[in-house]
Amino acid sequence: MSTAVITAWSAVSPYGTGRAPLAAGLRGRVAPPESAGPEEWTAQPDATARLVPGFEVREALGKAGTRGMDRLTGLTAVTVRELLTHETAALPEGDLGTGVVLGTAAGSAQGFMEFTKASLEGDRPIDVMPSKVPNMAMNRAASASAIRHALKGPNTTVAAGRLSGLIALDQAVRLLAEGRAERVVAGSAEEYSAIRAHLTHAAHGDALVLGEGCVMVLLEPGDTATGRPLAEVLAVHHRVAPQGEFTEVLTAAVRTALAQAGVEAESVWAAVPGEAPGVAGAQERQVHEDLFGPQVRSRAASVALLGETAAATGAYQLAALLSEPGAPGRIALVTATDPDGPVGCAVLRLMTDGEST
Amino acid sequence: MSAAEAAAAPRRVVLTGCGALSSVGNGVAEFTAALRAGRVGTGPITVFDTTGFPSGRGHQVHGFDAAARLHRVRPEHTGRATQFAAAAARMALDDAGLDEAWLRERRGTVVVGTTDGEVGELDLLTESALTIGLGAFTGAALGGTATGSLALGVVRELALTNVESSTIATACAAGNYAIGAGFDAVRNGRAEWALVGGADALNRKTFAGFARLGLIAPDECRPFDADRVGLLTGEGAGLLLLETEESALARGAHIYAEVLGYGLNCDAAHPTAPEENSVARCIRLALENASVKPEEVDLISAHGTGTPTNDTTEIAAIRQVYGDEAPRTVGIKAMIGHTMGAASALGAIASALAIRHGFIPPTANHRSTDPECAVDVVPNESVPADVRIVQNNGLAFGGNNAVVLLGRHEDRGHEDRGHEDRGHEDRGHRSRGHESRAHQGHGNESPRGEYVR
Amino acid sequence: MTVNTPVDVSAVRAIIIDILELEDDELTNTSLFIEDHGADSLGAIEILSRIEKELGVVLPQDDLVKLIHLDAVLEVLATAERRQP
Incomplete structure (x- = not known):
């Protein structure tokens, strides 16, 4: 499939x-x-x-x-x-x-x-x-x-x-x-x-x-696309941290998503956090620091530029990845946390050099 | 999803637990008894002040003791719709003979459909903002009014974490959308169980909107009746516990029904009026997805709001697919009102109960069937019947249609669901009872007909 | 009780023109709201609702279907009940 x-x-x-x-x-x-x-x-x-x-x-x-x-x-x-x-x-x-x-x-x-x-x-x-x-x-x-x-x-x-x-x-x-x-x-x-x-x-x-x-x-x-593929969605995985244990649950979600995508954390080219306000966002940034190096974390734009965009944030994170030039085939990842508990991760393969987009 | 997950063969998905809150009863036992008795739950609405409205009647949930029903969700910090969702989920879990630990040991999915989410909380916020100003906005209000809180309420109540959680806000088809999402997740191995369905609470905003459109019936909701004039708003929740057939059989669970498949589409035509061809297309999508032939369907649990055009359009779509031999088609909204996002979830539970207990719930409040709705609506009294396959309709504002097919679980392996030898004796009973009923002239073409859902 | 005072035709015209977003000369006494002016059924309810509010009358919801053009609106209005104060 x-x-x-x-x-x-x-x-x-x-x-x-x-x-x-x-x-x-x-x-x-x-x-x-x-x-x-x-x-x-x-x-x-x-x-x-x-x-x-x-x-x-x-x-x-x-x-x-x-x-x-x-x-x-x-x-x-x-x-x-x-x-x-x-x-x-x-x-x-x-x-x-x-x-x-x-x-x-x-x-x-x-x-x-x-x-x-x-x-x-x-x-x-x-x-x-x-x-x-x-x-x-x-x-x-x-x-x-x-x-x-x-x-x-x-x-x-x-x-x-x-x-x-x-x-x-x-x-x-x-x-x-x-x-x-x-x-x-x-x-x-x-x-x-x-x-x-x-x-x-x-x-x-x-x-x-x-x-x-x-x-x-x-x-x-993927097999019937009529347009030029910009990115392939490799995995999406989400969970809930009902007690506010965002670090632990988000880490598990990221690891599961990477495993489902069949890629190692080391091969991630860019990682974009959702920049939630408060403790959810702070713990999310900590997870990124634990899993990814500074280059990976700064490779794509932060959605914090746009202000607090709430429900729109996840889509803006995709835009940040799709806007960033690089070599075709690079692996990119977004995470999201909500102060009320949900956390998740999507892993994509970017398929163009990003310049023309 | 991963390649490994996708490689697994699709699994059969069965319904093993139901939780229901409605104007005719709380819990699946009360709900079943009410459907069988044709009980009508209409009464005065008291959850908000109906002074000045043309009518204050509706279908309110009574006897719901949130503090007693809920173990972890705190009622004083939680909106009514979320309370309903969480309580109904716990009921479904109990009904399935499962506990929280079983859920926690397996990856699961929680999907709750809704029309209004916690709009009732926004109503209260509006009232207090008009009185005390911006001080009305407290730190808890953002999360407490978020639509996603319905599914999260279920997750919190059951203390889950390795679970997907989302609330589907596809208006009055949302319950079926949620059931479909859970079906796909369990069928393809992304989840081992699903708690899915819908919940909504009565609120001023929606009541005022329907009243402004002149859609609210003054006395009772009468689906498919020649003299129907509108709907009655209602509230409640229906949550369903889905798991694989293998899991249910292994633990000796009582299976209500198998989820056979579903269809979704959009009219893409009008914000509030339905479109016959598109509804018919959605029915065909569902039948095809479920590998069910029209002649195999024994019962249709209709959307049946009791507004002039919904019912005419829906029946025309049904007849487009089924011809003159349409299955018996009932509108349980006569009994429980239009419970919005919960409607198709409660409809699915009613369908499952029909299969499990061998009866067809009636279309209550019925006087004479509209010639434009020429089907057997099973007026006023439930009838015993051998019900094997039920089609459950959900149609929404925005032209969002969702149809779910449930079937009696028959453990005959994957090749043959055993449809061929099914109930021809029942077919003969498919009474055209409405034909013998005198029809009153219905020359008054109501403009309300346009607003249907 | 019915309205004894003459119906305020210009006020009714103004409401319809506003809701259907027409130029003043586009609306004639018998131009059809739906067929000629592209209104949908919500437009008719909005016309009824605004007339009720601004002219202080109550129109039966069943009269909605009659509101097909300006003359029809005026006719319905001529027998409308005053709102209770």
């Missing part, structure tokens, strides 16, 4: 729309600028974050079918559009169709709370905004992307905090291995909102700068 290969990717990031600005920013190790957060009912005027510059859903996607669409859905739909219209040739749609697997933390918490607020404050509790109703389903971003591009395969929304990107990749690989989709668009997304800022700052301190965005990759079975 063949493994899955990534044949294209794109993004909407604080560097701008599309793959190129993100790849250039990460390759150059330049942090994107901070800007003021959008005006919302709970916003603090002095809050700043690394936002997608000037991103307005309806300007980015046009007015058709976007009335009331939340920012998370907009970021995802634009990323999928960039991926399918600029990074790939026309895809033949077979019987199984193209699947979508999107990782999210909690949908749009801002959108949910605004809806509830309207119900609480309206003359009647049903005085909520009808155009926002489709956002109330947490699968809106994945399904709206499917609707806009007629992607009729499995359509999965997976929530696992900061592991979301890694688990989306895993689910996508499995759908291909099981023959449940011809190809899968997979990744993860996070929107900036005042609510998310309050939730995150209350949990991890006010100093944390939030980021946002979306990265999606196109996965195809």
